[in-house]
Amino acid sequence: MSSQTPQSGGKVAVTCPLCGFKQLESPYAKSTFCRKCGGHYEPGKSRPILSKEEPSFLARLGEIFSRQKTRDITCFDCAAVQTVSNSSSSSICPHCSAYIDLSDFKIKTAFSRMIQTQGTVTIGAKADVTSSKIACREAFIEGKLRGNLLCTGTAHVKWKGKIPGAIEARQLLVVKRSEVEFVRPVKVKSAEISGKVSANLHVDGTVKITKRGWLEGTVYARGIVVEKGGVFLGELIIGEPSFVQPELATAAEPYSPKTPVKTSKQPKVEPKTGQADLGLDL
Secondary structure: OOOEEHHHHHHHHOOOOOOOHHHEOOOOOOOOOOEOOOOOOOOOOOOOEOOOOOHHHHHHOOOOOOHHOOOEEEOOOOEEEEEEEEOOOOOOOOOOOEEEEEEEEOOOEEEEOOOOOEEEEEOOOOOOOOOOOOEEEEEOOEEEEEEEEEEEEEEEEEEEEEEOOOEEEEEEOOOOOOEEEEEEOEEEEEEEEEOOEEEEEEEEEEEEEEEOOEEEEEEEEOOOEEOOOEEEEEEEEEEOOOOOOHHHHHOOOOOOOOOEOOOOOOOOEOOOOOOOOOOOOO
């Protein structure tokens, strides 16, 4: 409701339909904001356009950004974890103020420069990487890796041949139809083998060999699971791993080394298939 009686200065008194507050406005005003409660309404209308309970434009904009896909990233310097939008290209660590690059890299040819990013690094099929260090959040290896790779997320391997480089990752995922020989020990938190792999694996958690996977070599792990059709051939030591990953420990939860506890050493494990969980009573 409003009063259209002209007041001083040619203005009219209008009443806020939300709180009843009266204020002077131009008789030509299409809408106004209440100076008491902030409600948005049209003079002479009993229904507000935007009430004080409704979100403002900035609030709605914030909701839009909050619905965008996000990801967690880890600072390489202090291991602090923060959530950023997938559209971000960089960030600042809220704990130590270090700059964090979020760029993605696709390597297609010979490459020797160092990379440190919390983005994705893709090593193409024709790439030959000799970098002294590549640190990233997620890696896709489809070409030659001769340098060192530190991955705070998952390292995906789709390659046929030898990988001379050192790999440390939170998770190792070897996809099917891969035939990989890791020359140097691989240090990961968990591993899933769906291709054919020859390696010296040091795993903080569990090694999983899928129904099409083949793993040959020496494995240190806390458990191993072989699906029906999967094959493991080599030496298996169940218990605490024989190594400490200082860089990965800072990239995730702190790792507290204990006195290694090993089961009786198995000199050889013949190829087996179809065991639900070999980590129970070895």
